Amino acid sequence: MPYFAHRRLFLCLSSLLVSTASAVVEVSLSLSVPSNAPELSPSLLSFSIEGDRWTDWTGTTSKNQFLYNALDNLKTLTGVPPSIRIGGDSEDHTNFNPNVEFSEAIFPDFSTTVPYPEATNVTVGDGYYETARFLPSGMRITWGVNFGQDNLTAAFLTARSMAKAFSSPAMKDAGVTLDFVEIGNEADWYINNGARPSNWTSVDYTQEWTEFASNISETVGMSSTSHTKFFVGSFITSSNSTTGFSPQAIYAEGILDSEPGAFITTFSQHQYSGVFSEGDEDLLQELMTKENIRGNLSVHSTDIAVTHSRGLDYVLGEANSFANHGVSNVSNTAGAALWALDYTLFASQLGISHVFFHEGVGYKYNFIQPVELTRSILDGSALPEPVAPHVQPPYYAAIIIGEAIGNSNQTQAVELSIDNSRISGYAFYEHDVLVRAVVINSQAYMKAETTSRSSTHLDLGFLGESESRPTTVQVKRLAIGHADDDSGLTWGGQTYETNDARAQGELEIETMQVASGLDIAETEAVLLSFIY
Ligand SMILES: *[C@@H]1O[C@H](CO)[C@@H](O)[C@H](O)[C@H]1NC(C)=O
Ligand SMILES: *[C@@H]1O[C@H](CO)[C@@H](O)[C@H](O)[C@H]1NC(C)=O
Numbered sequence: 001m002p003y004f005a006h007r008r009l010f011l012c013l014s015s016l017l018v019s020t021a022s023a024v025v026e027v028s029l030s031l032s033v034p035s036n037a038p039e040l041s042p043s044l045l046s047f048s049i050e051g052d053r054w055t056d057w058t059g060t061t062s063k064n065q066f067l068y069n070a071l072d073n074l075k076t077l078t079g080v081p082p083s084i085r086i087g088g089d090s091e092d093h094t095n096f097n098p099n100v101e102f103s104e105a106i107f108p109d110f111s112t113t114v115p116y117p118e119a120t121n122v123t124v125g126d127g128y129y130e131t132a133r134f135l136p137s138g139m140r141i142t143w144g145v146n147f148g149q150d151n152l153t154a155a156f157l158t159a160r161s162m163a164k165a166f167s168s169p170a171m172k173d174a175g176v177t178l179d180f181v182e183i184g185n186e187a188d189w190y191i192n193n194g195a196r197p198s199n200w201t202s203v204d205y206t207q208e209w210t211e212f213a214s215n216i217s218e219t220v221g222m223s224s225t226s227h228t229k230f231f232v233g234s235f236i237t238s239s240n241s242t243t244g245f246s247p248q249a250i251y252a253e254g255i256l257d258s259e260p261g262a263f264i265t266t267f268s269q270h271q272y273s274g275v276f277s278e279g280d281e282d283l284l285q286e287l288m289t290k291e292n293i294r295g296n297l298s299v300h301s302t303d304i305a306v307t308h309s310r311g312l313d314y315v316l317g318e319a320n321s322f323a324n325h326g327v328s329n330v331s332n333t334a335g336a337a338l339w340a341l342d343y344t345l346f347a348s349q350l351g352i353s354h355v356f357f358h359e360g361v362g363y364k365y366n367f368i369q370p371v372e373l374t375r376s377i378l379d380g381s382a383l384p385e386p387v388a389p390h391v392q393p394p395y396y397a398a399i400i401i402g403e404a405i406g407n408s409n410q411t412q413a414v415e416l417s418i419d420n421s422r423i424s425g426y427a428f429y430e431h432d433v434l435v436r437a438v439v440i441n442s443q444a445y446m447k448a449e450t451t452s453r454s455s456t457h458l459d460l461g462f463l464g465e466s467e468s469r470p471t472t473v474q475v476k477r478l479a480i481g482h483a484d485d486d487s488g489l490t491w492g493g494q495t496y497e498t499n500d501a502r503a504q505g506e507l508e509i510e511t512m513q514v515a516s517g518l519d520i521a522e523t524e525a526v527l528l529s530f531i532y
């Protein structure tokens with residue numbers, strides 16, 4: 001019997017208490033795990049870091065304690081730190097020189113629209129790879145090598161240095177491992193950026209990839225039993241067909257059947273919701289909108305199914321809100337935190353095992369700014385005072401996902417069917433039992449809003465038979481002033497916007513009867529923990 005029957009009495013009372021609640025939405029949760037609920041990786045939300053300033057993230061001769069803490073917070077929640085992929089545009093401009101200690105990069109001039117551009121030329125030495133030892137133990141790394149410049153010697157020398165770093169006693173003591181090597185970033189874009197002629201096709205990609213991979217697999221000691229394997233693809237487009245650049249095309253062209261192709265265990269797709277554009281007032285709401293999130297991710301459904309049928313894992317190896325480092329006052333805001341939360345959890349429902357959010361020093365869409373900045377991330381203007389390392393609003397999405405997954409090492413999640421265009425939700429199960437739920441209200445409440453902020457009442461009901469059903473629920477809220485705020489969020493009363501990335505403030509957890517339901521405001525997310 002549905003639980004709704006029991007709570008009719010309470011509805012009158014709760015709507016008297018909360019006069020702003022303008023609508024009621026039914027949220028039905030299955031007590032036992034639905035058969036289609038995927039198991040979530042504890043590192044579902046991971047990071048991709050632009051390679052040109054990698055040692056700014058880690059530190060060179062000692063660890064960057066701020067980054068370490070920001071990652072360690074997440075590790076504490078699930079037991080496993082987020083994975084990190086190092087690559088991006090600068091990956092295809094990286095070469096090796098044994099006389100360079102860490103790395104030397106040449107940057108183009110910055111502009112108001114691109115305040116922190118990628119380096120056009122990066123030269124690295126052994127110390128560049130060795131700094132990965134400063135990351136939290138359990139960290140799993142994916143590292144890209146240069147394919148764009150079609151210089152096998154450059155790829156070989158960097159891969160050899162990488163292999164040396166990861167087999168060193170210092171790295172083994174640190175507990176940091178190399179999961180994957182990636183050969184080239186967005187090779188499907190080479191015909192646009194001049195790295196390959198305009199007649200270059202996925203057939204050429206497959207053949208050249210195989211040649212590079214033969215060398216690199218031997219150089220890093222890949223075998224059927226080695227821990228390190230290949231990521232393949234890292235395309236920014238997909239034709240969803242067996243022609244053009246797509247997973248379906250390269251599988252059909254035999255990439256998996258080649259000798260090094262046997263070491264491919266993952267296909268990586270890149271994904272942004274659009275490209276850089278300023279001045280669209282509705283952009284933040286469009287980003288947050290439930291239907292758009294589903295639209296942007298569902299285009300990959302067939303590629304995911306085909307990838308799984310080949311026995312491979314499918315990841316978004318580089319993703320974020322808007323390409324070219326994000327959009328000012330959109331990508332760096334609280335609304336983008338709600339976007340990242342819904343986006344990552346929805347991705348898990350499609351069979352995407354990891355979403356690597358792209359980051360670079362000074363990028364607008366960062367979760368973490370790992371070093372002091374002296375110019376504005378929004379327009380490149382000189383800041384009156386340097387800004388210390390800090391987390392940006394999307395970081396809270398990583399924390400919430402970590403708490404929702406927890407450290408059971410066997411958490412499954414399913415999207416809740418909620419009949420509302422602004423409210424989405426997910427239920428989390430440990431060992432078949434409903435333990436938590438996340439609900440997101442993605443109606444953007446902006447600073448310029450003149451009407452009062454509305455709330456929606458969530459009417460909780462349970463489906464299915466179970467020996468016991470929860471009667472009490474603990475609620476943590478992601479409190480946000482406005483969708484376009486770039487700071488000042490709190491999670492369960494606590495802030496992570498501190499000088500050491502550790503949480504500060506009194507923990508605020510509301511305990512309520514399941515039967516009374518709860519309200520969720522515009523631009524808010526809640527985590528419900530069920531008490532049996
Ligand atoms: C990159 O910089 C290095 C060091 O300055 C230089 O030797 C090399 O020629 C440059 N490479 C390219 C492709 O410009
Ligand atoms: C890889 O390529 C480099 C540069 O051409 C070469 O020196 C090295 O011997 C090659 N290694 C393997 C295992 O093919």
Ligand SMILES: *[C@@H]1O[C@H](CO)[C@@H](O)[C@H](O)[C@H]1NC(C)=O
Nearest residue numbers: 095096097151152153154157
């Ligand atoms: C390829 O990389 C090697 C190793 O750094 C370098 O010596 C060589 O000049 C590069 N070739 C070209 C064409 O840039």
Ligand SMILES: *[C@@H]1O[C@H](CO)[C@@H](O)[C@H](O)[C@H]1NC(C)=O
Nearest residue numbers: 196197198199200201203204
């Ligand atoms: C592709 O274009 C290059 C010149 O840019 C030419 O040398 C090559 O033959 C072309 N390949 C094919 C298959 O047409």
Ligand SMILES: *[C@@H]1O[C@H](CO)[C@@H](O)[C@H](O)[C@H]1NC(C)=O
Nearest residue numbers: 273274286287292293295296
């Ligand atoms: C992707 O999201 C953007 C907004 O961020 C939206 O404009 C676009 O229509 C979405 N694309 C699809 C295919 O849903």
Ligand SMILES: *[C@@H]1O[C@H](CO)[C@@H](O)[C@H](O)[C@H]1NC(C)=O
Nearest residue numbers: 240241298299300301302303
């Ligand atoms: C991909 O293409 C197939 C075959 O045309 C089609 O059935 C499917 O709906 C497409 N998938 C997506 C996600 O567009």
Ligand SMILES: *[C@@H]1O[C@H](CO)[C@@H](O)[C@H](O)[C@H]1NC(C)=O
Nearest residue numbers: 278279327328329378379486
């Ligand atoms: C972004 O917001 C700031 C205020 O926080 C404002 O000064 C700036 O003009 C805005 N930039 C854009 C591009 O809208």
Ligand SMILES: *[C@@H]1O[C@H](CO)[C@@H](O)[C@H](O)[C@H]1NC(C)=O
Nearest residue numbers: 039042079407408409410411
């Ligand atoms: C977590 O689960 C995986 C398989 O799902 C297993 O391989 C691994 O050993 C487990 N880890 C722990 C710490 O229990």
